Amino acid sequence: MASNTKRKGASKKRGKKQKQQENKLMDEAFLLLVLAFCILLLLSNFNVIGSFGRMVSGVLFGICGITAYIAPIAIFASVLFSVANRGNQAAVIKTVSAAVLFLMLCILAQLTLGTDTPKLEPETYYQFALENKKGGGVLGGVLAHGLSMAIGVAGSYILVLILSIICIVFITERSFLGGVKKGSTSLYHAAKEDTARRRALRKEREVEKKEREEQEREEERKRRMDKKVAGVMMDTSIGQSQAIEQSPPLEKETLEDVYEEMGEIFTEQKIVKERRGDLDYISVHKNHPIQTREKEKDREFSFDEEEEALSFYNEEMKEIKPVEKRKEKEKELEEERDEIVIHGDFGKEEEGESLETEPEEKVEEFPKVRKEKEERDYHLPSTELLEKGKGKDNGESTKGLKETAMHLKSILDSFGVKVTIKDISKGPTVTRYEMQPEQGVKVSKIVNLADDIKLNLAAVDVRIEAPIPGKAAVGIEVPNKETSAVMFRELIESKEFQEFPSKLAFAVGKDIAGKVVVTDIGKMPHLLIAGATGSGKSVCINTLIMSILYKASPKEVKLIMIDPKVVELSVYNGIPHLMVPVVTDPKKAAGALHWGVTEMDDRYQKFADFNVRDLKGYNKKLKTMRTEGKEDVPKELPQIIIIVDELADLMMVAPGEVEESICRLAQLARAAGIHLIIATQRPSVDVITGLIKANMPSRIAFSVSSGVDSRTILDMVGAEKLLGKGDMLFYPQGYSKPARMQGAFVSDEEVSKVVEFWSDQSGPDYNREVEEKMVTAGVSTK
Known part of the structure; x- marks a missing residue:
């Protein structure tokens, strides 16, 4: 008896499992049928199913309007979700929300893209959506018309938007207000952090500025210390009756030692190099010049640089007392006055008189110094600064180029394209073979053979210019086996660049024939x-x-x-x-x-x-x-x-x-x-x-x-x-x-x-x- 009961229970379980398996198979078959149906609907929208597809597409567009493009996807997704979550109340709510969201899209499409009629005419909405594939179809048209008559167009937009948001909230189970609140909070915190970071950065800059100002004041105090270097004494505490004694000129080695000692004080000053004749570069501290009378005699003197040098002391030094000059030294300097190059007006200095320097006037004349500096004569650089090309050819002889041209012609002949070789232009990187097709040969046929030509020539790549501008020929550009570099010096020394009239000349390079190309940026x-x-x-x-x-x-x-x-x-x-x-x-x-x-x-x-x-x-x-001599003429x-x-x-x-x-x-x-x-x-x-x-x-x-x-x-x-x-x-x-x-x-x-x-x-x-x-x-x- 007990065994019979066990057998009945086991058979009942097997029957239940078998029924569940059959239900799964039925569900799977049903889903596959729905998938096939939706694919047919989707393809019908693009007119690839024939007359039956056009009829189905017309019905779908007439009902849904432009949303017919997404209707097949929405249908399959809804069916799949419902079958997978059968018996789940939340799944039913989400499916209904998705359907309502689809209707809202139809209404929105009708409001934005559809036609409007004073009366409720469903056939008009159907025909418009069928012919134009726009609007919301019958569904969108009827619902949009009802809403517009009840609450107006603006009210319809607002209601559709609110209902769409509600549907999205039900589908995603994510709170809209919570997302807004979270985004606002993160934005607030980001702004707060940015403000704090900017405040800290501002304080840091203020501290750095104070430290820099303190360092500059310390350096200024050091500069005001008594220094006696190369015949020049700088002391702001000199009495009225004191005169500066001129010390004997220093040798070059001694002067270099002085520069090394002074380097610790003037660590941030810019070094300016100047060349004079056959002399070596002489390092000069631009804002603190130190040099002997002998050195002043031997170098070209620039008023601009002296003005810049003196301007360094303008803020601190209020007055430099007169310096007594020796008559013997003035006579010696007079003999070599013609050798000194002077920019600007120094004024006249009588023999035995003192030279006065007033920094306050120098500050006022600073804009003039800038103007003279801008109007100085500049020298263009020499081509000796550039490297020469090695001058080697890319190794391909005239015979080799002709053989390649004949090979190219035979390749085209094998594809039924008859051409005549007109010219060969050899450039630094590629060689262009100009070929004239015979009467009746389409240019497009030659262009379509680019990959076949590349294969038969074993070339890296082939570019076809069809046709060449100004010529009745097609150009086939084949890379050279060995390329030759184009050096910049070749372009600069070329006749084309040297005789180019524009100041905005641009030496582009060499063209396909090896000719230098220079263009005008202007x-x-x-x-x-x-x-x-x-x-x-x-x-x-x-x-x-x-x-x-x-x-x-x-x-x-x-x-x-x-x-x-x-x-x-x-x-x-x-x-x-x-x-x-x-x-x-x-x-x-x-x-x-x-x-x-x-x-x-x-x-x-x-x-x-x-x-x-x-x-x-x-x-x-x-x-x-x-x-014409007019004044106040702008630059x-x-x-x-x-x-x-x-x-x-x-x-x-x-x-x-x-x-x-x-x-x-x-x-x-x-x-x-x-x-x-x-x-x-x-x-x-x-x-x-x-x-x-x-x-x-x-x-x-x-x-x-x-x-x-x-x-x-x-x-x-x-x-x-x-x-x-x-x-x-x-x-x-x-x-x-x-x-x-x-x-x-x-x-x-x-x-x-x-x-x-x-x-x-x-x-x-x-x-x-x-x-x-x-x-x-x-x-x-x-």
Whole structure:
């Protein structure tokens, strides 16, 4: 009896398990059928199921409107969720909430995209959604019409929004008010921490400022100590009747020892090097000159440097008493007076009279000294500072090039393309084979054979230019087996660069035929440079800057360099061409661009006052006025080039301000003599926006990873087939198609030598007014 009961219980359990298994199979089959049905609905919306699909799609669009695109996904998700959570009350609430949310989307689509009728006409809503695939269909139209008649359109938007939020809260089981409260709390704490951090930073800066001022006062007290060095005694406590005795001149070794001893006092003073004849560089402490009469006799004397040296004592020294001169020494100096080069007016000194120096007057004359410094004659650097090319050929003979051309012709013949070889142009990196297709051969057929040509030639990559601008031929560019470097010195010493009339000459490189290409930045008038990392972008920027340093003086061209990467352009700090030190802070960089816009507007106002159209006419008119002897004539304005080495970093910090400033400068700054050079290694649409690209007419593309990036830069493919290492597509304003170039190579040592040349000749000449405006504009963008 007991055994029968056990068997009945076991059989009942087996029956229950079997029934559960059957139910699972039924559920799975049901879900697969629903999935197939939803896939058919989804594909019907895109007209890929045929006439039946068009009919089903029409019904779906007529009922749901534009939400028909997501209706199949919503249906399958709801069915799957309901089957998986059968018997769960919370699942029922979530499913109903999802259905209500879908209805809210239909109403919202009808309110924003649908048609409106004065009467309730469901067939009108159905027909509109069916034909236009817009609106909310019958569901959205009827519900939206009812809500609009009851509470108006604005009330309908509010009610739909509130109900949508409620549905989302039920579906996600997350409190909306709790999320808002949490976000507000985190925002409050972040703002509080930021305020505390700023307050601590401000206190730290104040402490540093006080320490620095105390250190400066201590140094000033040390400088006022009695010193008797190289015939000059500096003592602010000298009596009225005392005179300074001149000590015998020191030897060179003794003077160097004195400099070493003085180095501990003047640790922060800048050392200036000057060359005179065959003498070695003489180190001079710019703000504390110490030298003998013999040394003054032997070197070229510069009034500008003496003014700067004396200005060091202006704040502390109120008076320097007269110094008695010996007649014998004056006669000796008179004999060699013709050998001394003097800039400025020293005044007259009679024999036996004392020389008075009044620092208070020197302070008043400081602006004049700056003006004379800016108007000095500059010497351009010599090409001896640059390295010569090794001059080796890339190893491919004329015979080898002709054999490659015949091989190329046979490859095309094997694919049924008949061509005639017209010309071969051998460049530093690639060789272009010009081929004229026979009558009836489509150019597109040759272009489509690029991969087959690359395979048969065993080439790294092949680029086809079809057709070559101005020629009835197709160019097939094949990389050379051995490349030859293009040195920057070759370009600078070329006839094209030496005879180029513009001061904004840019030695781009060599073209496909090995010819030097020099262009005018002023005619570009703005340049966009883009390419992947390591493709030669930074070297190209160095080439551009070096071209300007070899062509223009600081009076003619001024530079503003923005380098968020810090390491690329900082080497140029110290050259007189810079208006401000190289900007590395992205927020200050946005301020620098804003200053450029302000300077542009200011220049246009000056042009209007003088009734001229551009910078060239303005400077010409000022020269004419100065020739006619008119007084209070303003100074000529230099051309300004703003160089941005990495646009992506600026767009991350202040995209709106940066884009607006770049667009305004690119649209209007040409006549004002302000030009933009923008480089980036992220040629994506969020960095090079449509507005920026539309206003940058000239572009240089280096090697990129994909054709999409190439289209972003050039509006066409091609840059993805470049070889890197300076291989570029040069697309200035006026070219119908980009030209392939090999950029020049300039080493860090060459850059350092040229920078040192300019720094030794003049030193930095920063404009403090520009720095202040730039910082102010940068703060306003935060």
